[in-house]
Amino acid sequence: MIKISRSKIDLYLECPRCFYLDIQKKIKRPPGFPFNLNNAVDTLLKKEFDRHREAGTKHPIQIEFDVDAIPANHPMIDKWRQSMQHGVIFKDIERDLHIYGGIDDLWINSKGEYHVVDYKATAKDTPVTELADWTAGYKRQMEVYQWLLRKNGLKVSNTAYFVYCTGDNTTENFNNKIEFHSHIIPYEGNDSWISQTINDLHSCLSNPRIPSKNDTCQYCNFFGKLYSELVKEKNGNRE
Template sequence: MQMSMPLNENAKSVPAAKPAANGRNGRKIWLSHTGLGGLDRCPRCFWLQYRQGIYQPEGIVSRLANRFDVLVKHYFDRFRGTDELPPIVAGHVEGRLESPFQEEYFYRVDDQYGFKGKLDECLVRADGTYTPVDHKTSSSDPRIERAMYASYQEQLDAYAFLLESNGKPTSGIGHLIYYYPDSTEDLHNGVQMAVVVKTLKTDPLSVLPRIKRGITVLEQPIPDPSPECVFCIWRERVGNFIPAKL
């Protein structure tokens, strides 16, 4: 299914270039799917990130998933430029791997704001439409936790939006490819990885309202924090405690 993306006259795609990280010192602000997800969690933390360059503290992060992601992408590259799909997904997805593969996309809203994103993979179907793909690692079979799919819906929508706004008509779907360790009693023979492909319908038209909402928040004074934001709650409690002890 080919879709068309209505763009206003001031909103145009731009070639891949290194964007500014935040809106300090008058630099252009590039929003992203991940950044807009922060707005849903806490408007104040979102505003501080883009307006002041103040990010939420990071916890301890395992790099194992990052390493596995690199291995998967190298594996897919072996089949790029051919009509053959990687055997682990053959029969579960349609098309061929985009070649050459364009990873980064940018959408220009105006001189102050834009929207950017990075695809893990992209398929080109026989009818010339494009299907975004995202690789996911999981600790168990993702089909058991179906709510996990919904959490990535907006991500695939964002990828479809970026493809459409850069002149690449989309197929109306996106793929999440999950990799998780399969149970085995013979670890000395290696860990077997199970692969599950989940296909979701994409809605690129849902992305512009999210972008506009983010811009509206950033154009206003610093907003109130979310009542559930653990970072803002911690800061408030510390702020209330320290003056009383001095």
């Protein structure tokens, strides 16, 4: 089976050529920088929510923002969080695709519906209290998780939650700590686009021809120009 992660679905939507080269030719884009501070915030939040998960109680931020949910004590939660080793998995037997993604958290409300939860951390002059236009990728991320969990038989609410932690960079002193302002931001997901996208990316992978260069993709443009310059240099040397 071909493994397709949640991030690879996003890559296909951004650039089918880069997606094809990544999956079929193992030619990957240069890796980005690791977000170690963000990962530290994720780890600490998971520890906090896990204590309330074990106790069956609400986290204080859920009380503060009047969220009808507690951390879900689902037996698969640990595996579903491990995006590299396991994650939430759906095996599309018809297309021979192994589709997966790792969630940050899962909450359950009084109706027995599950809410997908993602932790985000940033630093700004003012706290993030709503989703901006540039967060389209975050929204798709949530919708893929909702779709995967539904494929695993869960009753999933359309309402997902971002726990958004904004580091305050306006303070006068560091003193070996950053003060964070945390907000819960609800998002109404719609996963209706995913099935067609899975069908389209499967067709892309099944085609023996590499997709055409995407003029809006900075990676396609960069490597296209680099190749052109190398060809020019080689031809110049021959002359």
